[in-house]
Amino acid sequence: QLQLQESGPGLVKPSETLSLTCTVSGGSISSSSYYWGWIRQPPGKGLEWIGNIYYSGSTNYNPSLKSRVTISVDTSKNQFSLRLRFVTAADTAVYYCARVGIAARRMANWFDPWGQGTLVTVSS
């Protein structure tokens, strides 16, 4: 059974860089059938897609975050990572990683399963 687990600091200072890693177990991140994605949820608010990565390293990002986000993959460790630069209090959220389904013409179409999520607070 595929499982995903987020890890990283729970507290980041304003203007610094948020870094999280998602470890995939029970399956290979090098599968050609899926992307791997990051989604976040500010406290009491809705879900926001951050971006996806393919095992080859190709990425797609939310246009509203694209200038600050980098997603990378390490197939040798079965992990993928998120870096979000120049964070502010508005970046405080629970960050989830998830497997992403691929439909026709490489379009992404669903998230399943999800990691349990990790709360990252931006505060000095």
Place this chain on the structure above:
Amino acid sequence: QSALTQPRSVSGSPGQSVTISCTGTSSDVGDYNYVSWYQQHPVKAPKLMIYDVTKRPSGVPDRFSGSKSGNTASLTISGLQAEDEADYYCCSYAGSYTLVFGGGTKLTVL
């Protein structure tokens, strides 16, 4: 890329049916049959309930169904049960390899 529009809340009594709408544009919901729905209980990760507008993953009860008309997708839950009380989010492919979520709907089982 704007969030899809969902009602903030819906409610129903046990055994009844409820429908949650998800309105987008001709650039997302209206242009692609890649709408998915997620159930989220408090302090839990979201769970995939419907994908590709109408398909149910293995293990999801057939009380959950999805549909789409024009720029609006819908999730219908029939035979409402207490454990269906949760937040529900829609998500659509939005072109250029991007995805967009709805704002979420809180379902209350009366």
